[in-house]
Amino acid sequence: MKFDMNRAWAEALALFKANRDVIAGVAGVFFLLPGFAAAILFADLIDQAGQDFAAISEIVRNSGDAADIVNGFTTAMRDVLLLSGAILLVSLFGISTLLGLFNDRERPTLGAALGLAAKGMPSLVAAMVLFLVGYLLGAIVLGLVADGFTLMLGTPAIGGVLTILFLGFTFYAATRLSMTLPVIVLERRLNPIAAFVGSWKLTTGKALSLFGFYALLTLAYLAITLVLGRMILPGLREVLGGGTVGITTVNLIGGLAEALVASLFACLVAAIHRQLSTTMVVR
Numbered sequence: 001m002k003f004d005m006n007r008a009w010a011e012a013l014a015l016f017k018a019n020r021d022v023i024a025g026v027a028g029v030f031f032l033l034p035g036f037a038a039a040i041l042f043a044d045l046i047d048q049a050g051q052d053f054a055a056i057s058e059i060v061r062n063s064g065d066a067a068d069i070v071n072g073f074t075t076a077m078r079d080v081l082l083l084s085g086a087i088l089l090v091s092l093f094g095i096s097t098l099l100g101l102f103n104d105r106e107r108p109t110l111g112a113a114l115g116l117a118a119k120g121m122p123s124l125v126a127a128m129v130l131f132l133v134g135y136l137l138g139a140i141v142l143g144l145v146a147d148g149f150t151l152m153l154g155t156p157a158i159g160g161v162l163t164i165l166f167l168g169f170t171f172y173a174a175t176r177l178s179m180t181l182p183v184i185v186l187e188r189r190l191n192p193i194a195a196f197v198g199s200w201k202l203t204t205g206k207a208l209s210l211f212g213f214y215a216l217l218t219l220a221y222l223a224i225t226l227v228l229g230r231m232i233l234p235g236l237r238e239v240l241g242g243g244t245v246g247i248t249t250v251n252l253i254g255g256l257a258e259a260l261v262a263s264l265f266a267c268l269v270a271a272i273h274r275q276l277s278t279t280m281v282v283r
Helices: 005-018 020-041 043-062 066-101 110-153 157-176 180-186 192-202 207-240 244-282
Strands: none
Touching: 005 020, 005 207, 005 244, 020 066, 020 110, 020 244, 066 110, 066 180, 066 244, 110 157, 110 180, 110 192, 157 207, 180 192, 180 244, 192 244, 207 244
């Protein structure tokens, strides 16, 4: 049975509507508050990081010196990595909590769902680290192989082909492992390798349709982000001015939008997992 995008989206919206009160509470604590607080308390840090990334763009356009690019990127990442990582972990905890609440078989209380999320977080972090390490090792091996072919053939063309193949495999692997989070939370597979295996089994035969669904969602998210971040919020900030009221209002609207996206993401993950699990049972 093929993955049904329309069914997944409809079930996600139904989950959102049926649980909107508890979603609002969880989203406020784990999605809205951390991002809003960071935007207010660490505004200077975020602005400095933006300036650092702008400086990298100038280096790329002007000199293209690899060492300067690496140094600039390291500086920018150093300024925001810990802050972004902390916000990401809090958001993932909130998403895990919502997934626990969406468990049809058990219908846990909010306290029980928080406990499930807490138990699953170490496994989720370990799974993310394993995927990142695998990606980095693959990139290193790719670089060595590409350099070898370049030396033997005297042309870098093979390197470009290998890079495209590697990116294709990376997207494929990410799609096959995309159910790792619900497998950890809903199926209680706290071993990250077992969670990878569970996700791989769930997505068997559905990688292409899942990837297409994820691609559509990503494009929609990017379009909304572009309109909101480049047109609506800057225009609103200009109207309200650069005072405390204007900055707070703009950050609050941005935070509400991010909280809505994160909440819908949790509903989508739960709906996709439910559909794939049902398909496996039917087979």
